[in-house]
Amino acid sequence: MEIKLRNLKRNYGSLHAVDGVSLDIPSNTVYGIIGRSGAGKSTLVRLVSMLEKPDTGEVYYDDKRVDNLSKEELMQERRKIGMIFQNFNLFSSRNAEDNIAYPMEICRMDKDHIKRRTEELLALVGLEGRGKAPISTLSGGQKQRVAIARALAVNPSILFCDEATSALDPQTTRAILALIKEIQKKMNLTVVMITHQMEVVRDACDRVAVLDSGHVVEEGLVSDIFSSPKSSVTKDFLSSLTNVQESVVRWSKEGGHYTLRFRGTKTDEPIISTVSKATGAIFNIRAAGVQNLENEELGIMITDIGPDAETAARAVALLRENGVTVEEDA
C-alpha cells in the first residue's frame, strides 16, 4: 500500500513537533525516516499510523484518506496495519503464541485458523516450538521476533517499525533487519522504519527521509543520499556512521579538506591516479573506506589536494566530471 502525507502539522503547545511534512511513501519498499531525538519522528509515526490526529494536513493509504475516520472506521483500518516498537510492547500475561494470536482474537477469527496461522508465523520468524514460552524467558531479539509475528498476524499491507532495533545489540539488529527485509519481499509489504541509526537506513532501507525540527530536510534513494548528502543534518548522520564504522580508516586527525564519495562501479576505477596524472594534483589521503549499501558499494575518501589552490580546483572539476561527489570544507 502506498502512503501519502500532505502538509502534516502537529503542535504540542508552542512546540511544532511536526511542521508541514509531505511525503510519498511508495508501496512495496522499505522506507526509512531518520532524525535525531526530538526531530519529530515519534509524532510523525503516530500521525501516519493513525494513533493520533494531525492539527492540519492529510494522510492517505492508497487513495483512502485515513486521518479523519470515525472511531469505528479507525478500528477497522488499524487492523490492516502492523506495528513494532523499541520496547517490544508484548503482553506479559500471555505467552509467545497467545501474543501472536491477540490481533486475530480481536477480529474474532475462528480458533482453528488462529492456531494454524500462529504456527506459520512462529516458523516465519524463526521461533518454531517456542510458542509456549513466557515472554520474560525470551531474549531481546526473540521478543522482537514475536512482536513481528504479532504485527503480521492479520496480513497487513503496512508495517511500521518505531525504533524497532534501538534496544538491540548490533548483531541482533542485523538479524532483525534481515528478517524484516525478507518478510517485506515475501509479503509485498510497505515498511516504514523510524530510526535514529544511520546503520539501519544503510542496511535495510530503499528510500529515506531525513527529519529535522519537524521538517523533511532531505528525501530520496538511500544510495543518492549516501553519495551526495545535501543537508548538514544528513552529513552529520553520515559522519557519525563513518566514525563508528570500521569500514573507514582514518589515519590522521588533521587535514581532510575534501570529502570524496564514489558510487558503485566508480569504486573500482583508478580515478585518483588518473586525475593526479592529468592535472598534476597531489593527493594527501587522510581517511578512506568502503560501505556496503543495500544494492551498491560506496567509497569515501577524506583528502587534501595540493600543491596549490588552482591545481586543486582543476582536480576537483575533473573528479566531478567523472561522477565523484566532492565536498569542500568551508
Next chain:
Amino acid sequence: MQTMINLVLQSTWQTVVMVFLSTIFSLILGFPIGVLLHVTGSEEHGGIIPHPVFCSIISRIVNILRSFPFLILMIVLMPLSRLIIGTSIGTMATVIPLSIAAAPFVARVIETSLKEVDPGVVQAAKAMGSSNWQIIRKVLIPEALPSLVSGVTLTIINLIGYSAMAGAIGGGGLGDLAIRYGYQRFRPSYMVAAVIIIIVMVELIQFVGDRISARLLAKR
C-alpha cells in the same frame, strides 16, 4: 466452656459471612469505578478514554466517601439497610454499609493496579485496532492481575477489621463478641479468643493472597 465455644464458633461464622459477602459486593461496586477512574484518566498515565471532568468528579466522590470515619458511615447508611433488608441490625444488615464503605477503597486499589500496566503495551493494543472494551478485558485486567489479586487481599483484610468495628453497632460477628462479652461483661477470655481468631484469619488470607499472586507472576 461449651457455651463459649458455641458463641465463638457462631461469631466466627458471622464474621466469615459478613466479610465474604461484603467483599463480593464491594468488588461489584468498586471494580467498575476503579476501571473508570483509570481509563478516563489522562493519557500520560495510560487513560484510553481521557475525560478529565468525569474523572475528577468520580475521584472527588471516592475521596469524600473514603474520608468518612467508618463508624459514622455505618450509621449514616443504616436507613439504607432498613430499606433493602428490612432491618438495620444483624449480620446481613451490616453487609450493606460494609460493602459501600469498602467500595471507594476497592476503586482506588483497582485504579492503582491498572496504572502499573505499561502504557506502551496499551498503545500497541490500540494500534492493532482493539476496542476500548477489548483493551480493558484482554489487556489491562490480565496484565494487572497479580497486582489486582494483592489488592483484593488487602480489601478482604480491611473488611475483617471493618466487620469487627461493625460489631460495636450490633452487627454481630467476632467484634460484637469481643465487645459484649469481653468488654461489657468482663470476660477477657472472650476478648482473647476473638482477637486470636481475627489474627489467624488475617494471616491466612494474606498467605493465600500472596501465594496466588506469586503463582501468577511465576508463569510470566
